[in-house]
Every structure is written in C-alpha cells, then in structure tokens.
Amino acid sequence: MNDPQNHIDSDKTAKPIIEIHEMHKWYGDFHVLSNINLQVQPQEKIVICGPSGSGKSTLIRCINRLEEHQRGQIIVNGTELSNDLKNIEKVRAEVGMVFQHFNLFPHLTIIENLTLGPIWVRKTPKKEAEEMAMMYLEKVQIAEQAKKFPGQLSGGQQQRVAIARSLCMNPQVMLFDEPTSALDPEMIKEVLDVMIGLAEEGMTMLVVTHEMGFAKSVADRVMFMDEGEIVEQNSPDVFFDNPQHERTQLFLSQIL
Amino acid sequence: MTEATTAKREQLKPPTSNVGLIGWLRTNLFSSWYNSILTVVILLFLAWLVPPLFRWAFIDSLWNSSAEACRDIDGACWSVIPNNIRFIILGFFPEGQEWRPLLAMALLLGLVIYSKERSRWKKSLAWLWLINILIMGSLMHGGILGMPVVETSQWSGLPLTFILSFFGMIVAYPMGILLALGRRSQMPAIKTLCVVYIEMIRGVPLISLLFMSSIMFPLFLPEGVTIDKVLRALIAIILFTAAYIAEVVRGGLQAMPRGQYEAADSLGLPYKHTMRLIILPQALKIVIPPSVGILLSVFKDTSLVVIIALYDVLKTTMVTLSNPNWAGYSSESYIFLALLYFIFCFAMSSYSRRLEKELHTGH
Numbered sequence: 001m002n003d004p005q006n007h008i009d010s011d012k013t014a015k016p017i018i019e020i021h022e023m024h025k026w027y028g029d030f031h032v033l034s035n036i037n038l039q040v041q042p043q044e045k046i047v048i049c050g051p052s053g054s055g056k057s058t059l060i061r062c063i064n065r066l067e068e069h070q071r072g073q074i075i076v077n078g079t080e081l082s083n084d085l086k087n088i089e090k091v092r093a094e095v096g097m098v099f100q101h102f103n104l105f106p107h108l109t110i111i112e113n114l115t116l117g118p119i120w121v122r123k124t125p126k127k128e129a130e131e132m133a134m135m136y137l138e139k140v141q142i143a144e145q146a147k148k149f150p151g152q153l154s155g156g157q158q159q160r161v162a163i164a165r166s167l168c169m170n171p172q173v174m175l176f177d178e179p180t181s182a183l184d185p186e187m188i189k190e191v192l193d194v195m196i197g198l199a200e201e202g203m204t205m206l207v208v209t210h211e212m213g214f215a216k217s218v219a220d221r222v223m224f225m226d227e228g229e230i231v232e233q234n235s236p237d238v239f240f241d242n243p244q245h246e247r248t249q250l251f252l253s254q255i256l
Numbered sequence: 257m258t259e260a261t262t263a264k265r266e267q268l269k270p271p272t273s274n275v276g277l278i279g280w281l282r283t284n285l286f287s288s289w290y291n292s293i294l295t296v297v298i299l300l301f302l303a304w305l306v307p308p309l310f311r312w313a314f315i316d317s318l319w320n321s322s323a324e325a326c327r328d329i330d331g332a333c334w335s336v337i338p339n340n341i342r343f344i345i346l347g348f349f350p351e352g353q354e355w356r357p358l359l360a361m362a363l364l365l366g367l368v369i370y371s372k373e374r375s376r377w378k379k380s381l382a383w384l385w386l387i388n389i390l391i392m393g394s395l396m397h398g399g400i401l402g403m404p405v406v407e408t409s410q411w412s413g414l415p416l417t418f419i420l421s422f423f424g425m426i427v428a429y430p431m432g433i434l435l436a437l438g439r440r441s442q443m444p445a446i447k448t449l450c451v452v453y454i455e456m457i458r459g460v461p462l463i464s465l466l467f468m469s470s471i472m473f474p475l476f477l478p479e480g481v482t483i484d485k486v487l488r489a490l491i492a493i494i495l496f497t498a499a500y501i502a503e504v505v506r507g508g509l510q511a512m513p514r515g516q517y518e519a520a521d522s523l524g525l526p527y528k529h530t531m532r533l534i535i536l537p538q539a540l541k542i543v544i545p546p547s548v549g550i551l552l553s554v555f556k557d558t559s560l561v562v563i564i565a566l567y568d569v570l571k572t573t574m575v576t577l578s579n580p581n582w583a584g585y586s587s588e589s590y591i592f593l594a595l596l597y598f599i600f601c602f603a604m605s606s607y608s609r610r611l612e613k614e615l616h617t618g619h
C-alpha cells in the first residue's frame with residue numbers, strides 16, 4: 001500500500017480541526033474507504049478529486065457522520081465521532097455541508113431555509129436569525145429572493161442559498177460535495193465565485209470537485225482518491241504539474 | 257408565401273378547433289364514432305330518466321303537508337322531512353333543550369370555518385379549540401349553569417354523528433402519524449409493536465371493532481366500572497382510523513427524498529425537529545388526497561354505530577320511517593340524508609383541494 005501521509009504540513013504548531021486516523025468504512029462487505037489518514041488545519045482548503053465511485057463523497061460524509069465509519073478515529077474540532085448522538089449533533093452544527101443537489105427545504109421560503117438552523121439548533125432569537133440570514137443572502141447576492149420558495153429559483157441561485165444556509169450556522173468547516181456538477185454551465189461561475197470569496201475569508205474547506213481551475217487557484221492541497229484510498233496529495237502546483245503516481249497521471253490526463 | 261411555409265404554419269395551430277359550441281361538441285362528445293354512439297345512448301337514457309324524476313320530485317310533490325295529504329299524490333312527499341326534522345336531527349335529546357345541541361353544532365361548524373384560513377393557524381387557535389370543545393361538552397352534557405344533565409345515551413342524531421366523526425378524525429390523525437413514525441423507527445420493539453397494531457386493525461372490519469368495544473370490552477373491566485357507550489364507540493373508531501392514517505402517512509414519509517433528511521441532519525437538527533419542521537410538513541402535504549379519503553370514510557362509517565344501538569343521524573331517520581304515518585316515504589328521507597352527507601363530504605374534499613393548491617410552492 002502506498003504511504004498516503006501528508007507531504008505538506010502547513011503549520012505544524014496549529015491544532016488540526018479535523019483529524020482522521022486509520023479510518024475504514026464498509027458498505028456491507030464492500031470496503032469503500034481503506035486506511036484514511038487526514039489532518040486538516042484551520043483555514044486550510046483541500047480539494048478532493050478522483051474517479052466516480054472512488055469514495056470521495058463517502059469520505060466527506062463521514063466527517064459529519066452522514067455515514068458511519070467502522071474502524072479508526074475521526075475527531076472534528078476536538079470531538080470524536082462515535083454513536084453518541086449529542087456529539088454527532090454538536091459536530092454537525094460546527095460543520096456545514098453543501099450538496100450536489102442543493103437539498104433546500106422546498107416547503108420553506110428562502111429566508112426560512114436559512115433561519116431554521118440558527119433558531120432550532122443555536123436557539124437564536126427569530127429576529128436576530130433573520131437579520132443574519134439577510135446578511136448572508138446579501139453576501140451570496142440573492143437578498144431580493146428572500147421571500148420566494150426554492151422551486152422558483154434557478155439551480156445556481158439555489159446552490160448559493162444552500163451555501164448561505166450553511167454559513168448561517170457559523171460553521172468551523174465547510175464540506176462541499178460536487179457543488180457545481182448538477183448546474184448548467186452558465187451557473188457554475190456564480191457558485192464558484194461565492195466559494196472563492198469564502199476561501200479568501202479564511203474558511204476551512206473540503207471540496208469534492210472536478211473544477212480544476214478552482215483547485216489551482218484556491219486549494220492549499222489537492223488530494224487524489226482512487227478505490228477508497230488517498231493515493232496522493234500535494235500542493236496544487238506539484239499535483240498538477242508533477243503528479244507522482246501513475247493513477248493520478250492517468251486521471252489528470254482524462255479530465256484536463 | 258409559398259405552399260411549404262403555409263403548411264408549416266398550419267402545424268403550429270392546435271390540431272382540432274375547439275372554438276364555439278360546435279367545436280366544443282365535436283371535441284368532447286363526437287370526437288370518434290364510438291364516442292358519438294356513447295353520447296347518443298347517454299342522451300337517450302337521460303331523456304328517459306330525467307323528466308319522470310323531475311315530475312316526481314318537483315311537480316307532483318308536496319313539501320309541507322300532513323301525512324294524509326301525501327296519500328293522494330303520485331309524487332314525492334317531502335313533507336316527511338319538515339314533519340320529523342326535530343327527531344331526525346336531534347333524536348332523543350330532551351324536549352325544551354334543543355338549543356343546546358344546536359348551539360354546540362353551530363359552534364363546531366363556526367370554528368371549523370374559522371380555522372380554514374391558514375393565516376389563523378397559530379397557538380391561540382389551539383386554545384380557542386380547547387375552550388370551544390369544553391363549551392360544547394358542557395352544552396351537550398349539562399349539569400352546570402342550571403342546564404339539566406343529558407346522559408350520553410340520549411345524545412343522538414346529527415350531533416352524535418358530528419361527535420363521533422370529528423373526534424374520530426382529530427384524535428386518529430396524530431395517532432396515525434405516531435404509528436407511521438413508529439413503524440419506520442430504528443428501534444425493533446417499537447417498530448414491531450406498530451406493525452402488529454396496524455396490520456391487526458387493518459385485518460378486521462370496523463363493525464367487529466365496534467362490537468368488541470361495546471360487548472367484549474366491558475367484560476374485561478372490573479365490576480362496577482363502566483365506560484360510556486359513546487366513548488367506547490369513539491375509541492373503536494379512533495383505533496380503526498389511526499391504522500389507516502398510519503399507512504397513508506408512511507407512504508408520504510417513504511416518498512421523501514433522502515436529501516431532505518441529510519440536509520436537516522447536516523444542520524445538526526435533532527430528530528424531533530427534523531420530523532416536525534422538515535419531513536412531516538412535506539410528507540403530509542403529499543398525502544392530503546388519500547388522507548381526505550380516509551376522513552370522508554370515517555364521517556360516513558360513523559353510521560355503522562347503529563349496530564351497537566347508538567342513534568346517529570341515519571338511525572334517527574330510520575326510526576322516523578318506522579312510524580306508520582311516514583313508513584312509505586323512505587326514498588324521500590334517504591335522499592335528504594344523502595344530501596346532508598354529501599354537503600359535508602363535498603365541503604371537506606373541496607377544502608382539501610384548496611389546501612393542496614395553497615401549499616404548492618412550485619417544485
């Protein structure tokens with residue numbers, strides 16, 4: 001097995017916000033993730049790529065326990081994920097997630113989508129939650145749609161709302177699972193721009209994406225996964241110009 | 257303009273003209289030879305049926321006469337209704353106290369109509385309902401404010417139908433939701449319990465549940481303890497309806513995309529809030545049509561309580577017809593009763609359609 005240890009440790013003194021040690025996951029008998037080791041520093045931006053079915057989604061979904069791992073350790077912001085529901089909810093409140101298909105709540109207005117978490121998880125007073133929601137809607141440039149329902153918005157707008165919904169929880173980490181791959185081409189940029197803005201503000205981000213332009217300009221580290229393993233990870237310059245592994249080279253030659 | 261472009265233009269028009277009366281007739285009644293035959297047959301049938309029926313109901317009929325006067329006519333004797341309306345609607349409720357059930361029903365219908373607007377669905381409305389139910393209960397039962405006590409055995413007619421169906425619905429619905437959630441629970445004990453309950457209840461007819469609650473159930477009670485007969489019937493109706501509601505709601509829950517659960521989970525929302533705020537509002541909206549179907553059957557099935565000797569509005573009508581004076585006028589009475597049921601059922605189903613439309617958020 002290749003040694004998938006970090007080649008770069010951006011800041012050895014800082015305490016990692018996500019630590020994954022020798023983590024394994026199975027779906028039934030299928031060994032979907034194998035010996036995952038990963039440390040994410042605060043403010044670090046990691047892009048994860050790899051062929052379809054390589055376990056990228058599963059990996060980031062393990063971080064907020066949408067999927068359960070069977071071996072090893074996942075520690076998020078000092079809390080180890082186990083069956084303890086309180087811990088799980090605590091971690092989930094600190095970790096925002098943006099899905100490929102947005103997953104907005106269609107029966108709630110945009111502003112209600114945004115205030116739901118703050119009101120019911122953070123116990124923020126409604127008025128305060130609404131002010132904050134409007135602030136984030138301004139930020140993703142969609143404030144004028146606050147009273148509409150998700151079904152009345154375009155895909156790109158919905159994804160920006162989804163990002164704002166996560167931000168309203170003031171998360172420590174944001175996970176993105178192919179946030180632009182369900183979008184029409186002309187809408188990809190508006191979503192990537194929001195993500196770039198977020199990165200510039202210092203958000204810790206794990207992004208599964210095939211937008212290599214985004215990876216080059218934003219990522220501190222690009223990670224390549226194949227068949228449930230982290231095959232290679234490096235700074236974007238090295239990763240794209242000088243990939244070490246054959247499988248990475250093959251993958252890059254196919255998508256670039 | 258060339259031939260080709262004209263032809264192209266032609267294709268852009270709707271294929272058949274449905275303008276004007278002729279157009280409408282052609283598209284709707286005579287679009288093909290078998291539709292034409294069907295139309296003609298139906299028209300002939302109506303021509304044969306409608307005139308005599310109309311004559312019976314409206315021309316040769318009497319509306320407010322004595323029973324004797326009705327003997328001499330061929331048409332409908334609608335007089336059976338006004339002459340017996342007191343007993344049909346209120347049954348055995350004591351003379352002189354009629355205002356009490358009438359006021360109780362007015363309060364119930366008034367509050368139902370008031371509650372139709374979604375903008376009024378607030379906590380205060382729940383309190384309003386609670387107070388209203390207490391007032392209605394006091395009106396029916398009496399014993400305070402100088403109103404003489406009326407035992408539930410004397411509750412009959414339309415108020416009884418309303419009580420059984422209204423409380424049947426509002427208790428069974430939340431219970432059905434809990435059963436549906438229980439059936440999807442991760443905890444095996446709860447899940448099994450719910451499955452067994454639902455399948456058992458669905459395996460027996462309502463009549464047998466009513467029999468059990470009125471005859472068998474008291475056998476298990478300690479001596480001296482009795483549970484009110486109306487209450488027992490109500491419990492049977494609730495237990496029965498809840499099982500059906502549960503299955504309908506479960507269907508709605510299953511139709512919910514996994515992404516909705518995941519989005520709620522990823523916000524750190526606890527299970528009860530996820531269900532209450534995200535999943536149930538959407539799932540229940542999906543199942544409005546079948547739920548209303550069930551509620552309509554509850555309303556109509558309350559008439560089955562005749563078999564345990566409760567006098568709902570169907571039974572009071574039948575009692576009227578057992579009076580030798582009015583014995584021959586069952587068609588008139590049952591048409592009236594059908595109309596009564598229809599009005600309430602139609603109101604419920606049109607309201608449900610309106611609600612569905614209002615809750616549609618364009619996705």
Ligand SMILES: Nc1ncnc2c1ncn2[C@@H]1O[C@H](COP(=O)(O)OP(=O)(O)O)[C@@H](O)[C@H]1O
Nearest residue numbers: 027030032050051052053054055056057058059
């Ligand atoms: N719930 C599940 N049950 C069983 N197998 C699954 C499940 N989810 C994903 N898989 C399988 O696990 C593998 C990895 O899936 P995924 O993490 O979604 O890959 P990626 O996001 O890299 O395309 C795939 O082979 C997929 O078929």
Ligand SMILES: [Mg+2]
Nearest residue numbers: 056057058178
């Ligand atoms: Mg994926």
